[in-house]
Amino acid sequence: MINLKGITKIYANGDIQVAALGGVDLHVGSGEFVAIMGPSGSGKSTLMNILGCLDTPTQGEYYLDGTDVAKASGDQLSVIRNRKIGFVFQGFNLLARTTAVENVELPMLYAGMGGKERRARAITALESVGLGDRIHHRPKELSGGQQQRVAIARALVTNPAIILADEPTGNLDSRSSEEVMAIFQRLHTSGNTIIIVTHETEIAQFTERVVRFRDGRLEGDEFVKNPRIAQAQVLEEGLAK
Amino acid sequence: MNFLESIRVSLRALRANKLRSALTMLGIIIGVAAVIAMVGIGNGATASITAQIQGMGSNLLTISPGQSSSGGVSGGAGSSNNLTMEDVAKIQVGTAIKAVAPITNTNAQVVLSSGNTSTSIVGTTESYENIKNVTIARGRNITKLDVSSNARVAVLGPTVVENLMGDVNANIIGKSIKINNVPFQVIGVTTATGSTGFQSSDDMITAPITTVQGRLLGRKTVRSILVSASSEDLMQTAQEELTATLRKAHKIPVGKDNDFRVQNQADMLETMQSVTQTLTMLLGGIAGISLLVGGIGIMNIMLVSVTERTREIGIRKAIGAKSSDILLQFLIEAVVLSILGGGIGIALGYGGSSLVGKALSLSTSISPSSVLIAFGFSAAIGIIFGVFPARKAAAMDPIDALRYE
Numbered sequence: 001m002i003n004l005k006g007i008t009k010i011y012a013n014g015d016i017q018v019a020a021l022g023g024v025d026l027h028v029g030s031g032e033f034v035a036i037m038g039p040s041g042s043g044k045s046t047l048m049n050i051l052g053c054l055d056t057p058t059q060g061e062y063y064l065d066g067t068d069v070a071k072a073s074g075d076q077l078s079v080i081r082n083r084k085i086g087f088v089f090q091g092f093n094l095l096a097r098t099t100a101v102e103n104v105e106l107p108m109l110y111a112g113m114g115g116k117e118r119r120a121r122a123i124t125a126l127e128s129v130g131l132g133d134r135i136h137h138r139p140k141e142l143s144g145g146q147q148q149r150v151a152i153a154r155a156l157v158t159n160p161a162i163i164l165a166d167e168p169t170g171n172l173d174s175r176s177s178e179e180v181m182a183i184f185q186r187l188h189t190s191g192n193t194i195i196i197v198t199h200e201t202e203i204a205q206f207t208e209r210v211v212r213f214r215d216g217r218l219e220g221d222e223f224v225k226n227p228r229i230a231q232a233q234v235l236e237e238g239l240a241k
Numbered sequence: 242m243n244f245l246e247s248i249r250v251s252l253r254a255l256r257a258n259k260l261r262s263a264l265t266m267l268g269i270i271i272g273v274a275a276v277i278a279m280v281g282i283g284n285g286a287t288a289s290i291t292a293q294i295q296g297m298g299s300n301l302l303t304i305s306p307g308q309s310s311s312g313g314v315s316g317g318a319g320s321s322n323n324l325t326m327e328d329v330a331k332i333q334v335g336t337a338i339k340a341v342a343p344i345t346n347t348n349a350q351v352v353l354s355s356g357n358t359s360t361s362i363v364g365t366t367e368s369y370e371n372i373k374n375v376t377i378a379r380g381r382n383i384t385k386l387d388v389s390s391n392a393r394v395a396v397l398g399p400t401v402v403e404n405l406m407g408d409v410n411a412n413i414i415g416k417s418i419k420i421n422n423v424p425f426q427v428i429g430v431t432t433a434t435g436s437t438g439f440q441s442s443d444d445m446i447t448a449p450i451t452t453v454q455g456r457l458l459g460r461k462t463v464r465s466i467l468v469s470a471s472s473e474d475l476m477q478t479a480q481e482e483l484t485a486t487l488r489k490a491h492k493i494p495v496g497k498d499n500d501f502r503v504q505n506q507a508d509m510l511e512t513m514q515s516v517t518q519t520l521t522m523l524l525g526g527i528a529g530i531s532l533l534v535g536g537i538g539i540m541n542i543m544l545v546s547v548t549e550r551t552r553e554i555g556i557r558k559a560i561g562a563k564s565s566d567i568l569l570q571f572l573i574e575a576v577v578l579s580i581l582g583g584g585i586g587i588a589l590g591y592g593g594s595s596l597v598g599k600a601l602s603l604s605t606s607i608s609p610s611s612v613l614i615a616f617g618f619s620a621a622i623g624i625i626f627g628v629f630p631a632r633k634a635a636a637m638d639p640i641d642a643l644r645y646e
Contacts, residue, residue, distance in 0.1 A: 049640055052559075054559060054639050054640050054643075055640055074564060075563045075564060075565070078558065078561055078562060078563045078564075079561065079563070081559060081560065081561050082560065082561020083561070087559050087560070089643070093552070093555075093556045093559070093643065094556075095553055095556060096553075097253075097257045098253075106556075106557070106560050107560045107561050109246055109250075110557075110560060110561040110562050110563075110566060111561065112243065154560070
């Protein structure tokens with residue numbers, strides 16, 4: 001699914017060159033649930049941007065779903081992001097003046113899908129994260145946890161090859177965090193590939209594999225022995241309906 | 242993403258910021274309205290002046306005396322009285338010249354038992370009616386016999402009738418009026434032409450020139466000679482013929498200047514039209530500058546909007562928007578603002594110019610071409626001034642845009 005070979009990223013700031021990533025090899029198979037951990041400055045955000053096709057590496061090869069995307073152009077990357085990647089951000093990143101269902105429709109809009117199918121799939125996605133009764137609410141009218149669930153719905157609505165979440169629980173209280181992790185676990189169970197960047201060990205305990213970074217290099221890669229099971233009251237209620 | 246969806250996204254963004262969108266449009270609205278109104282009023286003025294000059298008569302040539310000078314002091318154009326009835330008699334009606342009418346005029350007090358008025362008295366001949374396109378509404382015109390017999394008869398303009406009797410349609414034919422205490426019999430009333438102001442053809446009296454010279458002026462002067470050419474093409478020939486005849490009559494040696502002036506109506510028309518057209522262009526140009534300023538206003542707001550929505554652009558790009566999608570979204574916003582503003586501006590300019598037209602009793606005319614030009618111009622302004630901000634938005638790096646606070 002994901003295959004990184006010797007990924008290097010160097011930022012040039014005037015004469016000073018800073019290597020954010022120094023030769024990273026990583027393989028993530030289909031259906032895995034991975035947490036990427038590391039202190040700030042460890043290069044995990046840079047890796048996240050490259051994995052998410054928001055940025056290209058200075059050197060190395062990146063195979064996503066069998067295709068080499070390391071050398072793709074800006075518009076090609078847009079298409080790859082649209083088809084193969086679902087993003088969940090720390091700050092939710094929903095469009096403020098747009099309703100939940102329209103936010104979820106957005107990636108399908110850029111994929112050129114027709115209006116009716118778009119709406120139907122967006123509603124299904126929102127129902128799957130327990131927000132079936134909140135589809136016409138604007139982000140302002142939703143709690144942080146609810147906003148993040150809208151963002152997850154937006155990420156999974158296109159059936160992407162991988163779902164990338166950058167500190168998805170960073171802005172949430174512990175209860176909402178657990179709800180969000182419950183959703184990820186459910187998505188994992190149904191076969192999605194999920195990669196989460198986090199610095200909280202407790203959050204990483206919900207995943208099945210933890211990859212540690214330090215100073216732009218892989219420091220550790222181990223499986224979680226007994227993943228915690230996240231509890232989510234809302235989700236059960238939402239699905240029961 | 243298809244074009245229709247792009248339009249929908251752009252319209253939504255404009256609706257979200259109604260006040261700002263309206264204020265941005267205002268610049269274009271004022272610019273387009275000004276262009277439309279100015280050009281409309283200018284065209285109206287041109288048309289009105291053209292109609293006024295043409296109303297003076299068709300294919301008209303006016304001969305007026307030259308300037309007198311005594312002891313080296315010039316009296317200015319028209320100051321001499323060297324046109325005579327003999328000159329008039331020498332001008333031959335032929336292929337080029339259709340009709341000739343001498344004119345002498347004065348202002349006089351006109352009295353009837355029911356009222357009195359002061360008006361302009363024009364002494365002329367039977368040809369006047371033909372040359373000046375005057376038509377008789379009631380009664381009859383001056384005849385050749387009236388002129389040769391110094392008859393005390395008068396043809397009144399409708400305004401004079403109204404001033405004397407209180408009603409334009411009052412029966413005044415056959416009545417005796419006193420002009421400067423000289424009794425004249427009213428023989429006809431002319432049709433109203435609707436012209437107003439100085440030298441209105443509705444507010445004047447025509448009488449045989451011989452009578453006016455003998456009874457009212459006491460001297461045999463001819464103020465000017467009106468000549469009508471047979472056709473517009475023959476005006477030049479007629480003018481040359483007239484000049485030759487008068488130079489011979491006045492015995493002017495070769496090489497010396499004319500002691501009279503021949504004015505050509507077509508020249509006058511051309512001059513006046515070029516003046517009003519220049520004015521129209523000037524006014525339109527000034528208005529065009531305000532349109533340009535409106536366009537810069539759009540660019541300004543679009544730039545602010547792009548910066549303000551950096552995060553939105555980042556989200557859209559992360560989710561799969563291509564650069565062209567973002568470019569199109571912002572470009573459409575700018576074009577919608579300018580076209581909508583242009584449309585409102587056209588309506589406002591139309592209303593404004595017809596209002597001004599009513600106030601100044603001008604028949605303002607807005608040509609479809611000026612509407613098309615204004616509309617095309619505002620659309621072009623939207624594209625020109627929208628491209629730069631839209632390109633800025635499209636070129637944003639998604640990572641930086643997402644990080645933007």
